[in-house]
Amino acid sequence: MSTLEFFDCNALYGIPSVPCLEQAKRVGDLLEEMEWAGVSRALVRHTAMIDESPVVGNRLIVEETAPHPSLCPSWAILPPQTGELGTPDEFLASMAQAGVRALWTYPSRHRYTLDGVTLGPLFEHLVARRVPLFIERGETSRGLSGWELAGAVLQEFPELILVVVGHGSWGEDRYLRPLLEAYEGLHIDTSRYELDGGIADLCRRFGPERLLFGSAFPYTSPGGAMLTLAHADIADEEKQKIAAGNLDRLLSEVRL
């Protein structure tokens, strides 16, 4: 059995507006899958944060994960100017109170522009307090998507810790690697980083610190990313960093 301890940075539960093949409607469904696969902890989102509203989902995720110490809640952001989640100071105080140390942005689904004009006041806090911001590769804004959008955000906020999840499986290293080289805050999850030899090759060029184990549950089977990491051609210490250590480090560095 693998001796790695897995801390999943990319897990989701709740009722989605468009069902996936095997749903995880309740927090118990996620916990059951984690136990089945051998994932000990997860940074988790609620579908209501995405499909309904962060105003609702941010509350639900904290309430529903509270009884489960293996689950770390994360929140979605909105532009501070509408005041739906309070001022940046109020929002960060709420995060501290709720024990939330990671955020997600959904500019296309929540209909705002992912740039400094809209989010500068909040992002200045995220940079100063080292709060990681997660984004799904499929999100779009400013006519940009995927790695181009990530690059535009990092160009404006080069110190931001940005985690892009859902690397496409058909080969995106030519987009990704220049950004890894340019911005130390850029991280990716491994849920669909299936490239043969890819993890070892990335570690050789950029070190293991930029990769975070992710499952993309409930959309993706966790077994692929787990077995790939368990037998990647890198040192055991590097594997453990990717499996859990890097996410632990990012979350421990947050200052709220």
Place this chain on the structure above:
Amino acid sequence: MRNPSPLTEQYFAEGKVADCPVIDCHGHYGPYQGIYFPNLAPEAMVETMDRAGVRLVISSGHAALVDQARGNAEFAEVIARFPTRFRGYLALNPNYPEELKRELARFDDLGGFVGLKFLSDYHRYPITGENYRPAMEFAQARGLPILMHTWGGSGYDSPQLVAELAARYPTVPLLMGHSGHGDWAATIRTAQEHGNVWLELCAAYAVRGVVDRFVREVGSERILFGTDLPWFDPHYGIGCVLMARISDDDRRSILHRNAERLFGDALP
């Protein structure tokens, strides 16, 4: 981990299992337009195979998807260099029908080819099209399997078009590469209605629940393992198969037994 599978335990501990010699039914070879491959050389592919307990990969050269003659010849050289580790699908491009016929004519001379490969979405030519007829008749005469890229919603190689072709050539084993990705219901229906249709899992395995559903609704006996190597780490696909709620017996059928039965003596 609550997954009670001994096979899973062995794979996580060792990375491979000696009595489960994986056969990868969907490989490639050589550089390709939209992707960087760290493990491009055949030696590097063999190293990957050794690490994951993959006994054999049945591949088509990327070059052959463009230039049939050059690409098939190049991959024949790889097979000759590693005769116990590679077999080939003769890759055919229907946009060049005369060359396609010439490739079929030298199928035996090239050596090591055990089936045909269609990549209709990329060639933008339907699997049911007339230019494929010589290939279909060739496969029919010899009982050769055809691996075809299939994708849900495609106008060129959807599960519905596979069903049409399967009815027209009921003795030709049609291997649905990527299992008609996305249109799982149509893929299952096609496999249920046509005994000559096989489901190949490359990329499909990542979608949580797909492997479980195929086994439940089609049975594990016509499911094949494939990775697009050198695209995807075999451990990724194997890990997905291991985490499905199926038996180890089903997993062994998928990972090697079905390919052994389908290709028989054509494999080393």
